[in-house]
Amino acid sequence: MTSTELKPQARLQGWVMAIQDCRSSGLPVRQWCRERGITPTTYYRWERELLSIADSTATLPETPAVAFAELPVPKQVCCNASERSATLHLDNVSIDIYPQCGAEQLKALVEILRTC
Incomplete structure:
Protein backbone atom coordinates (compact mmCIF):
# COMPACT_ATOMS: atom_id res chain seq x y z
CA MET A 1 0.00 0.00 0.00
CA THR A 2 1.23 3.48 -0.81
CA SER A 3 1.24 6.40 1.63
CA THR A 4 -1.65 8.05 -0.24
CA GLU A 5 -3.71 4.89 0.32
CA LEU A 6 -2.71 4.69 3.99
CA LYS A 7 -3.57 8.28 4.93
CA PRO A 8 -7.39 7.89 4.67
CA GLN A 9 -7.14 4.59 6.55
CA ALA A 10 -5.11 6.26 9.31
CA ARG A 11 -7.62 9.13 9.49
CA LEU A 12 -10.48 6.63 9.86
CA GLN A 13 -8.59 4.76 12.56
CA GLY A 14 -7.91 8.03 14.37
CA TRP A 15 -11.62 8.86 14.37
CA VAL A 16 -12.52 5.35 15.53
CA MET A 17 -10.24 5.83 18.54
CA ALA A 18 -11.55 9.38 19.14
CA ILE A 19 -15.18 8.24 19.10
CA GLN A 20 -14.38 5.35 21.42
CA ASP A 21 -12.59 7.80 23.74
CA CYS A 22 -15.59 10.14 23.71
CA ARG A 23 -18.07 7.36 24.43
CA SER A 24 -15.98 5.91 27.25
CA SER A 25 -15.19 9.31 28.81
CA GLY A 26 -18.63 9.73 30.37
CA LEU A 27 -18.71 13.32 29.12
CA PRO A 28 -21.45 14.76 26.92
CA VAL A 29 -20.32 14.90 23.28
CA ARG A 30 -20.40 18.71 23.21
CA GLN A 31 -18.15 18.98 26.28
CA TRP A 32 -15.75 16.31 24.99
CA CYS A 33 -15.51 18.14 21.64
CA ARG A 34 -15.04 21.53 23.30
CA GLU A 35 -12.13 20.19 25.38
CA ARG A 36 -10.42 18.92 22.24
CA GLY A 37 -11.16 21.80 19.90
CA ILE A 38 -13.46 19.74 17.67
CA THR A 39 -16.84 20.95 16.52
CA PRO A 40 -19.74 18.64 17.39
CA THR A 41 -20.77 18.80 13.72
CA THR A 42 -17.43 17.28 12.70
CA TYR A 43 -17.70 14.63 15.42
CA TYR A 44 -21.20 13.57 14.36
CA ARG A 45 -20.23 13.56 10.66
CA TRP A 46 -17.38 11.15 11.38
CA GLU A 47 -19.59 9.05 13.62
CA ARG A 48 -22.20 8.75 10.83
CA GLU A 49 -19.50 7.88 8.29
CA LEU A 50 -18.02 5.19 10.51
CA LEU A 51 -21.46 3.74 11.27
CA SER A 52 -22.19 3.73 7.54
CA ILE A 53 -18.97 1.81 6.89
CA ALA A 54 -19.85 -0.63 9.66
CA ASP A 55 -23.35 -1.13 8.20
CA SER A 56 -21.99 -1.73 4.71
CA THR A 57 -19.57 -4.38 5.96
CA ALA A 58 -22.35 -5.99 8.02
CA THR A 59 -24.23 -6.81 4.81
CA LEU A 60 -21.42 -9.09 3.66
CA PRO A 61 -22.17 -12.83 3.68
CA GLU A 62 -22.14 -14.23 7.17
CA THR A 63 -19.21 -16.23 8.36
CA PRO A 64 -19.86 -19.90 8.98
CA ALA A 65 -20.92 -20.96 12.44
CA VAL A 66 -18.25 -21.76 14.97
CA ALA A 67 -17.16 -25.37 14.89
CA PHE A 68 -15.71 -27.16 17.87
CA ALA A 69 -13.02 -29.78 17.67
CA GLU A 70 -12.38 -32.47 20.24
CA LEU A 71 -8.83 -32.37 21.52
CA PRO A 72 -7.04 -35.18 23.28
CA VAL A 73 -6.60 -34.85 27.02
CA PRO A 74 -2.98 -33.92 27.78
CA LYS A 75 -0.94 -36.60 29.48
CA GLN A 76 -0.93 -36.08 33.22
CA VAL A 77 2.53 -35.81 34.66
CA CYS A 78 2.84 -36.90 38.25
CA CYS A 79 5.75 -35.36 40.06
CA ASN A 80 7.01 -36.41 43.44
Whole structure:
Protein backbone atom coordinates (compact mmCIF):
# COMPACT_ATOMS: atom_id res chain seq x y z
CA MET A 1 0.00 0.00 0.00
CA THR A 2 1.23 3.48 -0.81
CA SER A 3 1.24 6.40 1.63
CA THR A 4 -1.65 8.05 -0.24
CA GLU A 5 -3.71 4.89 0.32
CA LEU A 6 -2.71 4.69 3.99
CA LYS A 7 -3.57 8.28 4.93
CA PRO A 8 -7.39 7.89 4.67
CA GLN A 9 -7.14 4.59 6.55
CA ALA A 10 -5.11 6.26 9.31
CA ARG A 11 -7.62 9.13 9.49
CA LEU A 12 -10.48 6.63 9.86
CA GLN A 13 -8.59 4.76 12.56
CA GLY A 14 -7.91 8.03 14.37
CA TRP A 15 -11.62 8.86 14.37
CA VAL A 16 -12.52 5.35 15.53
CA MET A 17 -10.24 5.83 18.54
CA ALA A 18 -11.55 9.38 19.14
CA ILE A 19 -15.18 8.24 19.10
CA GLN A 20 -14.38 5.35 21.42
CA ASP A 21 -12.59 7.80 23.74
CA CYS A 22 -15.59 10.14 23.71
CA ARG A 23 -18.07 7.36 24.43
CA SER A 24 -15.98 5.91 27.25
CA SER A 25 -15.19 9.31 28.81
CA GLY A 26 -18.63 9.73 30.37
CA LEU A 27 -18.71 13.32 29.12
CA PRO A 28 -21.45 14.76 26.92
CA VAL A 29 -20.32 14.90 23.28
CA ARG A 30 -20.40 18.71 23.21
CA GLN A 31 -18.15 18.98 26.28
CA TRP A 32 -15.75 16.31 24.99
CA CYS A 33 -15.51 18.14 21.64
CA ARG A 34 -15.04 21.53 23.30
CA GLU A 35 -12.13 20.19 25.38
CA ARG A 36 -10.42 18.92 22.24
CA GLY A 37 -11.16 21.80 19.90
CA ILE A 38 -13.46 19.74 17.67
CA THR A 39 -16.84 20.95 16.52
CA PRO A 40 -19.74 18.64 17.39
CA THR A 41 -20.77 18.80 13.72
CA THR A 42 -17.43 17.28 12.70
CA TYR A 43 -17.70 14.63 15.42
CA TYR A 44 -21.20 13.57 14.36
CA ARG A 45 -20.23 13.56 10.66
CA TRP A 46 -17.38 11.15 11.38
CA GLU A 47 -19.59 9.05 13.62
CA ARG A 48 -22.20 8.75 10.83
CA GLU A 49 -19.50 7.88 8.29
CA LEU A 50 -18.02 5.19 10.51
CA LEU A 51 -21.46 3.74 11.27
CA SER A 52 -22.19 3.73 7.54
CA ILE A 53 -18.97 1.81 6.89
CA ALA A 54 -19.85 -0.63 9.66
CA ASP A 55 -23.35 -1.13 8.20
CA SER A 56 -21.99 -1.73 4.71
CA THR A 57 -19.57 -4.38 5.96
CA ALA A 58 -22.35 -5.99 8.02
CA THR A 59 -24.23 -6.81 4.81
CA LEU A 60 -21.42 -9.09 3.66
CA PRO A 61 -22.17 -12.83 3.68
CA GLU A 62 -22.14 -14.23 7.17
CA THR A 63 -19.21 -16.23 8.36
CA PRO A 64 -19.86 -19.90 8.98
CA ALA A 65 -20.92 -20.96 12.44
CA VAL A 66 -18.25 -21.76 14.97
CA ALA A 67 -17.16 -25.37 14.89
CA PHE A 68 -15.71 -27.16 17.87
CA ALA A 69 -13.02 -29.78 17.67
CA GLU A 70 -12.38 -32.47 20.24
CA LEU A 71 -8.83 -32.37 21.52
CA PRO A 72 -7.04 -35.18 23.28
CA VAL A 73 -6.60 -34.85 27.02
CA PRO A 74 -2.98 -33.92 27.78
CA LYS A 75 -0.94 -36.60 29.48
CA GLN A 76 -0.93 -36.08 33.22
CA VAL A 77 2.53 -35.81 34.66
CA CYS A 78 2.84 -36.90 38.25
CA CYS A 79 5.75 -35.36 40.06
CA ASN A 80 7.01 -36.41 43.44
CA ALA A 81 8.10 -33.79 45.90
CA SER A 82 11.56 -35.35 45.90
CA GLU A 83 11.93 -34.67 42.14
CA ARG A 84 11.39 -30.93 42.33
CA SER A 85 14.27 -28.61 41.57
CA ALA A 86 13.07 -25.66 43.60
CA THR A 87 10.09 -24.15 45.38
CA LEU A 88 9.24 -20.52 44.70
CA HIS A 89 7.59 -18.69 47.64
CA LEU A 90 5.92 -15.30 47.37
CA ASP A 91 3.87 -14.18 50.38
CA ASN A 92 1.23 -16.89 50.88
CA VAL A 93 1.73 -18.54 47.47
CA SER A 94 4.28 -21.20 46.59
CA ILE A 95 5.01 -23.10 43.40
CA ASP A 96 7.13 -26.22 43.05
CA ILE A 97 9.46 -26.09 40.04
CA TYR A 98 10.32 -29.42 38.40
CA PRO A 99 13.18 -30.23 35.97
CA GLN A 100 10.74 -30.43 33.00
CA CYS A 101 9.74 -26.78 33.48
CA GLY A 102 11.05 -24.73 30.57
CA ALA A 103 12.33 -21.16 30.74
CA GLU A 104 9.16 -19.73 29.15
CA GLN A 105 6.93 -21.61 31.60
CA LEU A 106 9.00 -20.38 34.52
CA LYS A 107 8.84 -16.81 33.24
CA ALA A 108 5.04 -17.08 32.90
CA LEU A 109 4.73 -18.49 36.42
CA VAL A 110 6.77 -15.64 37.89
CA GLU A 111 4.61 -13.08 36.07
CA ILE A 112 1.46 -14.76 37.42
CA LEU A 113 2.87 -14.77 40.93
CA ARG A 114 3.58 -11.04 40.70
CA THR A 115 -0.13 -10.40 40.15
CA CYS A 116 -1.16 -12.38 43.26
